[in-house]
Amino acid sequence: MKHPCIFILYFVFQNVAANAQFTAGSRGLFIKGGHPVNLYGLTLQPTPDLTIADNILAISNTPIPRNSTQGIKRVYSFASPVNFNGIIGLFYKDDEVNGNTKSSLQITYSSASGGPFTETTGSTSAPTVNYLSNSLSGNVKGITAISPTPLPVTLVRFNVKKEEKTVLLDWSTSTETNSHLFDIQSSTDGYIWKSKGSVLAKGESTKPVRYYFTDTAPFPGQNYYRLKMVDHDGTYAYSLARNVNFPVEDIISVYPNPVIDKAIITVKNWADVEVIQISDLHGRILYQTQNKIDADLKNGSSVSMGALPAGAYLINVKNKNGTSQSLKVIRQ
Numbered sequence: 001m002k003h004p005c006i007f008i009l010y011f012v013f014q015n016v017a018a019n020a021q022f023t024a025g026s027r028g029l030f031i032k033g034g035h036p037v038n039l040y041g042l043t044l045q046p047t048p049d050l051t052i053a054d055n056i057l058a059i060s061n062t063p064i065p066r067n068s069t070q071g072i073k074r075v076y077s078f079a080s081p082v083n084f085n086g087i088i089g090l091f092y093k094d095d096e097v098n099g100n101t102k103s104s105l106q107i108t109y110s111s112a113s114g115g116p117f118t119e120t121t122g123s124t125s126a127p128t129v130n131y132l133s134n135s136l137s138g139n140v141k142g143i144t145a146i147s148p149t150p151l152p153v154t155l156v157r158f159n160v161k162k163e164e165k166t167v168l169l170d171w172s173t174s175t176e177t178n179s180h181l182f183d184i185q186s187s188t189d190g191y192i193w194k195s196k197g198s199v200l201a202k203g204e205s206t207k208p209v210r211y212y213f214t215d216t217a218p219f220p221g222q223n224y225y226r227l228k229m230v231d232h233d234g235t236y237a238y239s240l241a242r243n244v245n246f247p248v249e250d251i252i253s254v255y256p257n258p259v260i261d262k263a264i265i266t267v268k269n270w271a272d273v274e275v276i277q278i279s280d281l282h283g284r285i286l287y288q289t290q291n292k293i294d295a296d297l298k299n300g301s302s303v304s305m306g307a308l309p310a311g312a313y314l315i316n317v318k319n320k321n322g323t324s325q326s327l328k329v330i331r332q
Helices: 003-013
Strands: 021-024 029-031 037-039 042-046 050-052 055-060 075-091 106-110 124-126 131-146 153-163 166-177 179-187 194-200 209-215 221-231 236-238 242-246 252-255 262-267 273-280 285-288 302-304 311-319 324-331
Touching (some): 050 075, 075 106, 131 242, 153 221, 153 242, 166 221, 179 209, 194 209, 252 311, 252 324, 262 311
Antiparallel strands (some): 021 055, 029 050, 037 042, 075 131, 124 131, 153 166, 166 209, 179 194, 179 221, 221 236, 221 242, 311 324
16 A cells, blocks of 8 residues: 555544444445545455445454454454455554554454454554555454464465366465464355365474465365464464455356246256245345255246336355355346
């Protein structure tokens, strides 16, 4: 983020108390991609356009604990996680530093309510104006800052790359002290993480070490990856998340569209389907299969939409593996 933007946003921040609250209603707050917005000292600069709707951003002066230290006395918390891809930054006041070192502060965030805070690396700091920022990708629930705890490794690079139907993870360390292993974790939403496997660390090294891991079974759609870097004494830290996308094959078709009365639904593989929903564009569910796919919902069968008012609706198919696909249908 360039310094002119920092100073403009800094002036907006000056009179913000650490108990302020921002509410985004049903119409939402729209942020144009590439443009920074200041919300009571929290700066958001999304890469793609971002809309935050039906959400509340609160500010607390209760720091998060971390081993024998604490974070700064400024913690932002969304009522619901925000799926964010871009640059997040925050301003803080001198009396909020809480014993941390300004120049070494790192953006630290959580993805879920009550979930652990992940300490990032490589944050850009401007201690003269009490500001720092970093790139984030995935769900963001809480945001604060803390001086880093000593890590078992110094991670200097972490990349993910599609190779046909697999994903190659490639990372490097410059130093390692008492490091044990890297736990490779993946997620389809940046919220719930599962282990894909592990790679033993070098342990002790003062020279660059390179590591590889291949995910042979990525999910359709977005795949987020992060490294859990574990020391021999059990302490650990997370890397920033990286993501790749595998286009989702069409698993649903509806005919006719627009529909006057009955919509004929065809699904690629009914055995993979967990639930089918019909909702309006506000997310209100108007129809949902119960427990198992209804017997009358077979390929070539129809669902009556004749009782619905004219307008646009979404037919959403959720699969057992967590993936889903929605199709807009117009009721004439």
